[in-house]
Amino acid sequence: MVNDYFSALSRRDVEAMAGYWAPDGQEHIASQVDAVGPQGVRAYFTDLFTAFPDFALTVQTTVAEDDKVAVHWKASATMTGPLWTLEPTGAHIELEGIDLLTVADGLIVRNDAVPDSMALARQLGLVPEAGSALEQRMFAAFNVGTKATRRIAAKSDLERVADGVWLLRGGVPHVMNVYFIEDEGGGVTLFDAGIAQMTGAVATAAEPLGGINRVVLGHADVDHRGAAAGLGAPVFCHPADRAAAEEGHPQRDYHRIELLRIPSRWIYPRLLEFWNSGPIEIAGTVDEGDEVSGFRVVHLPGHAPGLIALFRERDRLALTTDCFYMVDADTSRPQPPAPAFDAFNQDTAQARESIRKLAALDPAACWPGHLGPLAGDVRAQLERAAGA
Numbered sequence: 001m002v003n004d005y006f007s008a009l010s011r012r013d014v015e016a017m018a019g020y021w022a023p024d025g026q027e028h029i030a031s032q033v034d035a036v037g038p039q040g041v042r043a044y045f046t047d048l049f050t051a052f053p054d055f056a057l058t059v060q061t062t063v064a065e066d067d068k069v070a071v072h073w074k075a076s077a078t079m080t081g082p083l084w085t086l087e088p089t090g091a092h093i094e095l096e097g098i099d100l101l102t103v104a105d106g107l108i109v110r111n112d113a114v115p116d117s118m119a120l121a122r123q124l125g126l127v128p129e130a131g132s133a134l135e136q137r138m139f140a141a142f143n144v145g146t147k148a149t150r151r152i153a154a155k156s157d158l159e160r161v162a163d164g165v166w167l168l169r170g171g172v173p174h175v176m177n178v179y180f181i182e183d184e185g186g187g188v189t190l191f192d193a194g195i196a197q198m199t200g201a202v203a204t205a206a207e208p209l210g211g212i213n214r215v216v217l218g219h220a221d222v223d224h225r226g227a228a229a230g231l232g233a234p235v236f237c238h239p240a241d242r243a244a245a246e247e248g249h250p251q252r253d254y255h256r257i258e259l260l261r262i263p264s265r266w267i268y269p270r271l272l273e274f275w276n277s278g279p280i281e282i283a284g285t286v287d288e289g290d291e292v293s294g295f296r297v298v299h300l301p302g303h304a305p306g307l308i309a310l311f312r313e314r315d316r317l318a319l320t321t322d323c324f325y326m327v328d329a330d331t332s333r334p335q336p337p338a339p340a341f342d343a344f345n346q347d348t349a350q351a352r353e354s355i356r357k358l359a360a361l362d363p364a365a366c367w368p369g370h371l372g373p374l375a376g377d378v379r380a381q382l383e384r385a386a387g388a
Contacts, residue, residue, distance in 0.1 A: 003062070014049065018038035018346070021041050022037070023037050028112050052213070057073055058075075059073050066364070067099070067102055068100060070098060072097075075096070078091070081262075093123040151370075157205050162315055168209070170197070171197070177192065177372065184294075186211065190206070190212055190233075192216075192218045192321055193217065195223050195231070198227045201232040202297075212233040213233075214235070215235060218369060221322070225245055225277070226275050229277040240305035241305060243278075244306075248277070251269070254345075256343050295317075298361070302323075303344065304322070316362065318358065319367050320358060322368070323339070324337045336381070337368075339351045355382055359382035
């Protein structure tokens with residue numbers, strides 16, 4: 001039956017072809033059409049033979065197994081009539097393809113046809129000849145568009161914080177925040193560096209922004225410096241956290257993991273080891289009042305001795321790392337702003353004073369080291385957090 005069908009195709013007998021199809025048969029011609037039943041097949045091939053009235057097809061090979069029949073064919077034709085929305089070109093084409101037919105009860109119930117559509121497009125003049133100068137120019141233009149799309153796609157992983165400031169969230173769940181601050185001369189300054197497992201994502205996200213000029217650590221805890229070692233950029237931090245960054249231990253010497261609830265007290269030592277990337281080479285330090293990419297450094301010790309925030313006067317934007325938490329360290333669930341857990345603080349009383357210092361800046365928005373942001377009546381929320 002399949003041989004008879006292709007015989008009808010080779011002599012362009014549309015009515016005979018339609019007679020070999022089941023009423024609900026599916027004709028799928030890749031990149032061209034999905035037709036249903038005899039009527040769909042009749043309509044498609046009528047249009048094809050109108051455009052190519054001398055269409056000639058020869059079967060090269062036929063392979064059958066159970067209800068499947070594969071047919072390798074070659075065809076030639078001249079385009080002297082319109083095809084869909086294309087005007088006749090007079091072009092002569094040589095084409096080949098493979099059809100995979102499924103047969104039941106003597107009728108075709110499915111055909112998946114794969115013609116060489118690129119060869120057809122080239123011969124009709126829709127795309128340039130292979131290796132031609134026009135093809136090279138077309139590829140060059142396409143590559144420009146691809147690079148632009150890639151830049152947009154990479155940027156889509158970033159969340160816009162404010163003018164010239166972007167956020168990449170990472171970790172499992174996505175509670176580790178890394179901030180990208182666009183520098184005036186191109187490229188970005190990173191504020192905080194997340195965990196070691198974010199290194200590739202951070203580097204990729206920075207590329208369309210011009211690459212990483214420097215990394216400034218909000219403090220030297222492992223979940224804020226993890227990617228810094230692998231980014232190939234100079235790293236800066238507050239003098240009071242320099243030793244901890246350079247030593248690279250997974251825990252700070254004042255951590256009291258035993259204060260956490262079960263099972264967190266068992267899990268966190270392993271997580272901190274996992275997030276760690278080891279010692280960081282520190283290129284320099286930043287301190288209270290220094291300028292970083294249009295932001296002012298604000299020293300906010302307590303959680304860590306060298307914890308800093310970045311504050312921008314013109315829009316009162318604060319990047320606050322772990323001055324306060326908006327995530328429950330036991331469950332990773334969101335929570336109202338509060339001091340970090342005692343288990344991770346060097347001095348919780350001092351951390352509360354630092355939250356009050358931050359509140360006194362009257363920030364319009366605070367973007368912390370985990371989850372966030374804090375918006376609305378920020379000052380009032382911070383004052384409540386300091387007393388929580």
